[in-house]
Amino acid sequence: MKSFVISFWKSFWEFLGPKEFYAWQTPLWLSILAWGLSQLTTNPADTTVPVTAHAILTSFSWAFLVIATGWFTTVNPVRLLGQNLGPWITGALLCLFLFGRGDAPMARTALLTWPLISAAIAAFPDFFRVESGFQVPKRLQTRQDLIVLALVNLLLTSWILFGLNIQDWMAEYPGVRGEQFEQSLFVQPSPSRTEDFSRGTSIVEAMRGELVKESVGLTKPQMERWLFDNQRNPQIFSDAVMGLLAQANNGRRLDQKFWRLETIVGEPEYRVTLRAIWRGPRPKTDIDGHVVQSTCQITFGTTNLSQIDCDEEAQVFPAG
Secondary structure (H helix, E strand, O other): OHHHHHHHHHHHHHHHOOOOOOOOHHHHHHHHHHHHHHOOOOOHHHOOOOOOHHHHHHHHHHHHHHHHHHHHHHHOOOEEOOEEOHHHHHHHHHHHHHHOOOOOOOHHHHHHHHHHHHHHHHHHHHHEEOOOEEOOOOOHHHHHHHHHHHHHHHHHHHHHHHHHHHHHHHHHOHHHHHOOOOOOOOOOOOOOOOOOOOOHHHHHHHHHHHHHHHHOOOEHHHHHHHHHHHHHOHHHHHHHHHHHHHHHOOOOOOOHHHEEEEEEEEOOOOEEEEEEEEOOOOOOOOOOOEEEEEEEEEEEOOOOEEEEEEOOOOEEEEOO
């Protein structure tokens, strides 16, 4: 056991112990030292001073860690398909240092700037030499490689931004989630088309609740009059439903303008079909959106007052 510990320590120190002052291990140990000292200082949460020794030492710890990582991956390249991934690993740490700390981490900013910062780190050795300082690369091949590097990382940033925008659209227009995305590379399709993960189900449930609230206890003539008025001016019923949903979303009406609500009265008397039809953004222009619907049966008991029995689950199917 003793020999194993001695052997392990020798291997450990041979790898992490700096053989000279000018080595990647030096900033790594400085990072560890700064982190250790930061743990002995006052945490920013316990003081009202804007800049504390804890924050300064923590920043030094991150900075030295970024330098050590970049230095190590330059000396010992981490390659994939012949490309050194070191600049992107270093760029990820630098983005975490710049944007991923504090009370409100800017995760999106870190993700968007990561490819560009990594490209700058990868290109830095071509612009800087210890013996000559900064200079513009003169070789044509080097310039071409740098242009390709910049364009590829700009493309990667564009794809990341596109993915973040899709997430925003799905949050701002939840009705989109009821569409079919089986062939999409960017949107995770719903596990089953019999379920609706858009707002359609919530809208139909609100329609059902509003119908029950307005209709239960009415006499047959009153019920018929209500259905007639609703068929003649459906916007009143639609506004009431959307108003209830807006209250549940802190006043936000989200994708209200993309939904069309219908109340269809049919046989047997009085069978009411509640429908929410999505008319918003769709994955294909030749698809008319999707429909979420539920059916309610209005009957009149011995008291001649209306009673309503609705389906427990709403149905989802393509429109058209």
